[in-house]
Amino acid sequence: MRRIGLVAASVTGAVSLALSPAGPAMAAEGTLTVGLATHTNPSGCYTTNVWPMFVANNTNQVATVFDLPNCQGHAISQVRPNASDIFEFGTSVAIS
Incomplete structure (x- = not known):
């Protein structure tokens, strides 16, 4: 009988954990420059029409x-934290 109670408690805990809502998405902390625009605590996708595209992360x-607007197409590169680069064929940047 004790085992059934233990199993029931374990299942109840697992189900409540699985059904609990995920925490809120957090924006990156700092600034992201894409083309000529600088974004503070950025989150999401940023498109520019400045070429070559400059990114300071x-x-x-x-x-x-990405090579297309709105973070579509192919992911052509990544820019690590506290780094920058210039992309001849870059059009948009995603960050979370």
């Missing part, structure tokens, strides 16, 4: 560079 997250 002064955040705590990796930024991913």
Whole structure:
């Protein structure tokens, strides 16, 4: 009987953990410059029409560079935290 109670408690705990909502998505901390625009505590996708595209990632997250607007197409590169680069074929940058 004691085993059934232990199993029931374990299952109840696992189910409540699985059904609990995920925490809120956190924006990267710092600044991200894409083209001529600088974004503070960025989150999401940023598109520019400045070529070549300059990216300065002064955040705590990796930024991913895409070859099409709205972070579509191929991911062509990444810019690590506290790094910058220039991309001849970059059009948009995603960061979370």
